Amino acid sequence: MNDVRNKSIAARSEIFSDLKRNLDIGDEKAREKRVRERLSNPPRNLIPERANIPHSEQIALFREQIEAVSATVEQVAAAADVPAALASFLRDNNLPSRLRLGSDEALNALPWNKTPNVDVQTGRAVPEDAVSLSRAFKAVAETGTLILLSGADNPTTLNFLPDTHIVVVSAKDVVGTYEEAWTHLRETQGKGSMPRALNMISGPSRTADVEQTIQLGAHGPRQQHIIIVDDL
Amino acid sequence: MEIRSPQFKNNAREALVDENLQSALGKMRTGFTSKRAEARARLPEFDDLRDQARDIKDHTLAHLDLYYEAYEEKVTAAGGHVHWARTAGDARDIILQICQDENAKLVTKGKSMIAEEVALNDHLEEAGMEVAETDLGEYIIQLRQEPPSHIIAPAVHLTRSQVEKSFRKSHTHLADDRNLDEVSSLVNEARQVLRQKYIDADVGITGANFLIAETGTSIIVTNEGNGDLTQTLPRVHIVLTSLEKMVPTLEDVSTILRVLARSATGQEFSTYTTLSTGPRREDDPDGPEEYHVVVLDNGRSAMIGSEFQDMLRCIRCGACINHCPVYHAIGGHSYGWVYPGPMGSVLTPTLVGIDKAGHLPNASTFCGRCEAVCPMRIPLPKMMRHWREREFERHLTPKLSRTALGFWAFLAKRPALYHLSNSVLVRLLRVLAFGRGAIGSLPLASGWTRHRDLPAPERNTFQELWRSGGYE
Numbered sequence: 294m295n296d297v298r299n300k301s302i303a304a305r306s307e308i309f310s311d312l313k314r315n316l317d318i319g320d321e322k323a324r325e326k327r328v329r330e331r332l333s334n335p336p337r338n339l340i341p342e343r344a345n346i347p348h349s350e351q352i353a354l355f356r357e358q359i360e361a362v363s364a365t366v367e368q369v370a371a372a373a374d375v376p377a378a379l380a381s382f383l384r385d386n387n388l389p390s391r392l393r394l395g396s397d398e399a400l401n402a403l404p405w406n407k408t409p410n411v412d413v414q415t416g417r418a419v420p421e422d423a424v425s426l427s428r429a430f431k432a433v434a435e436t437g438t439l440i441l442l443s444g445a446d447n448p449t450t451l452n453f454l455p456d457t458h459i460v461v462v463s464a465k466d467v468v469g470t471y472e473e474a475w476t477h478l479r480e481t482q483g484k485g486s487m488p489r490a491l492n493m494i495s496g497p498s499r500t501a502d503v504e505q506t507i508q509l510g511a512h513g514p515r516q517q518h519i520i521i522v523d524d525l
Numbered sequence: 526m527e528i529r530s531p532q533f534k535n536n537a538r539e540a541l542v543d544e545n546l547q548s549a550l551g552k553m554r555t556g557f558t559s560k561r562a563e564a565r566a567r568l569p570e571f572d573d574l575r576d577q578a579r580d581i582k583d584h585t586l587a588h589l590d591l592y593y594e595a596y597e598e599k600v601t602a603a604g605g606h607v608h609w610a611r612t613a614g615d616a617r618d619i620i621l622q623i624c625q626d627e628n629a630k631l632v633t634k635g636k637s638m639i640a641e642e643v644a645l646n647d648h649l650e651e652a653g654m655e656v657a658e659t660d661l662g663e664y665i666i667q668l669r670q671e672p673p674s675h676i677i678a679p680a681v682h683l684t685r686s687q688v689e690k691s692f693r694k695s696h697t698h699l700a701d702d703r704n705l706d707e708v709s710s711l712v713n714e715a716r717q718v719l720r721q722k723y724i725d726a727d728v729g730i731t732g733a734n735f736l737i738a739e740t741g742t743s744i745i746v747t748n749e750g751n752g753d754l755t756q757t758l759p760r761v762h763i764v765l766t767s768l769e770k771m772v773p774t775l776e777d778v779s780t781i782l783r784v785l786a787r788s789a790t791g792q793e794f795s796t797y798t799t800l801s802t803g804p805r806r807e808d809d810p811d812g813p814e815e816y817h818v819v820v821l822d823n824g825r826s827a828m829i830g831s832e833f834q835d836m837l838r839c840i841r842c843g844a845c846i847n848h849c850p851v852y853h854a855i856g857g858h859s860y861g862w863v864y865p866g867p868m869g870s871v872l873t874p875t876l877v878g879i880d881k882a883g884h885l886p887n888a889s890t891f892c893g894r895c896e897a898v899c900p901m902r903i904p905l906p907k908m909m910r911h912w913r914e915r916e917f918e919r920h921l922t923p924k925l926s927r928t929a930l931g932f933w934a935f936l937a938k939r940p941a942l943y944h945l946s947n948s949v950l951v952r953l954l955r956v957l958a959f960g961r962g963a964i965g966s967l968p969l970a971s972g973w974t975r976h977r978d979l980p981a982p983e984r985n986t987f988q989e990l991w992r993s994g995g996y997e
């Protein structure tokens with residue numbers, strides 16, 4: 294490894310000195326200040342007007358956008374309604390009644406005992422899992438995009454391994470734009486910090502690699518179902 | 526990857542008479558362009574976003590050393606490792622070393638053009654490892670031992686029945702009489718075959734569409750989810766990336782993401798956009814335990830400050846390729862290396878040398894569509910002209926083209942005369958078509974007209990149409 298590591302260190306200094314030589318550096322202090330400021334206080338660029346609408350319409354826009362890419366969406370009034378909604382989704386789609394979820398507090402606090410036919414298991418996904426349940430950090434209206442954060446609450450494997458991925462999102466977590474999500478992210482994670490993985494997901498997995506024919510379920514989930522909860 | 530660009534003319538000649546290729550290309554000529562146009566029409570701010578995307582990248586390149594310092598600090602703080610590679614060979618060695626330290630037997634790979642650029646698979650296979658491509662298009666061409674023919678649709682040159690044949694030949698453990706008539710059955714079969722690879726892999730390698738300085742993050746953008754399984758399940762994740770992928774902040778990458786998918790496939794957003802920062806955290810039940818980023822230079826630092834710097838804004842969306850009439854005619858393999866189409870004609874000579882890729886900048890009609898659709902507003906025709914001029918100065922072109930090029934350069938520097946001569950030429954060609962839509966033979970261009978009719982030009986030149994607003 295040492296030889297390779299030394300080479301990497303040498304390459305680094307060569308690349309940096311090439312960059313400094315080829316760049317029109319001018320006032321170095323001013324450059325450093327520009328970079329520092331942009332990183333510590335990221336300015337917002339142009340934001341499309343599309344999602345600049347009342348919150349209820351943002352929810353409708355989110356739905357419309359993600360349904361357009363083959364996800365299914367339902368909206369329930371209360372958290373307590375989720376297990377029953379889930380049970381009927383599983384039944385209607387002839388899916389097994391075993392469900393994998395992480396240690397997300399809100400999801401685990403749901404009244405699962407009211408749907409004894411749904412068997413809930415916690416932990417990361419394993420290859421045998423057919424159905425998983427996650428809670429989204431945010432849902433972005435402008436393009437119908439869920440944002441999920443890695444960790445014990447909602448392990449990343451839940452998003453990719455099972456054939457069916459069900460995502461619960463609180464209505465208050467539907468935002469208009471990516472930028473709004475980043476603002477919330479910095480509030481919860483701390484400035485400049487990220488979870489190990491942040492997944493932005495719009496619909497089930499797809500490919501168009503054979504004759505540009507769109508086909509769902511390439512490697513990730515074949516099916517994505519979203520439950521928006523008014524009161525969670 | 527072996528460089529076959531010097532044989533460009535031969536490659537192109539063969540491509541024009543390849544029936545499978547022409548049938549496969551027929552489908553891509555209209556699909557991508559209309560989807561992009563629709564996506565653009567749905568977002569009124571699209572062109573303004575392109576201006577901002579360009580400005581963000583220009584700003585980043587002007588401060589690239591500083592952003593890398595900030596980025597590296599963040600990656601290290603998150604427990605990841607950044608490695609630097611001056612050449613393709615250095616990148617291969619670094620990755621091989623990481624794999625060997627892991628005693629890797631099976632390596633899965635998400636789609637990475639940089640991996641193609643450094644010919645990574647051969648290197649790992651020579652060292653005795655199995656390398657499994659997991660992107661469906663990449664998987665298909667790996668089975669066929671072919672290079673990709675498009676940067677976002679690597680198997681776009683193949684028909685469904687060619688893919689079926691390859692699957693039957695390779696997946697010998699499956700029943701001979703299985704039905705593979707539908708695209709869905711091919712996709713399902715690949716899904717099943719690759720599932721076990723993700724699970725068994727020791728190391729997962731992906732590319733990166735972007736790096737974020739603010740957070741020390743690498744980003745992949747995919748539709749299949751293969752990249753995510755590749756990077757989440759093995760113990761080690763290696764990100765292979767190149768110097769120009771940097772953006773400052775989450776806000777900046779959001780702006781560029783808004784133009785990326787729309788330009789590439791006409792999607793509002795790709796299915797999966799994944800932001801990765803370091804290895805598995807203490808309370809993480811999944812994710813890789815090691816996270817390495819290999820940053821490749823391979824001639825890019827020398828492009829900074831040169832007339833080719835603008836090319837470093839490229840986000841590999843493929844729009845210039847999807848809209849290129851030359852690519853539509855000959856496909857990607859003719860270009861002879863990793864990057865085809867207009868972006869390849871500019872990039873390949875900078876990366877492999879003008880002596881090997883000098884033909885490529887000539888593979889252009891200078892219609893200007895590539896620049897018109899490029900989300901990063903890269904002046905591709907201008908840079909192809911730079912290469913033509915350089916090549917001309919080096920006297921690498923045969924005498925006939927040199928004379929013609931000299932004449933062309935004379936005209937090109939005199940726009941009024943150029944447009945006039947083009948209009949005259951358009952009218953002349955229409956006369957030659959004798960009122961039909963096509964010209965059966967053309968003096969001095971029999972290489973083209975032997976195999977096909979040259980379509981008679983429409984009444985106006987592209988430039989005339991452009992000015993009258995008839996295009997875009």
Ligand code: SF4
Nearest residue numbers: 839840842843845899
């Ligand atoms: S040159 Fe422009 S259009 Fe072509 S791939 Fe790069 S960003 Fe896309």
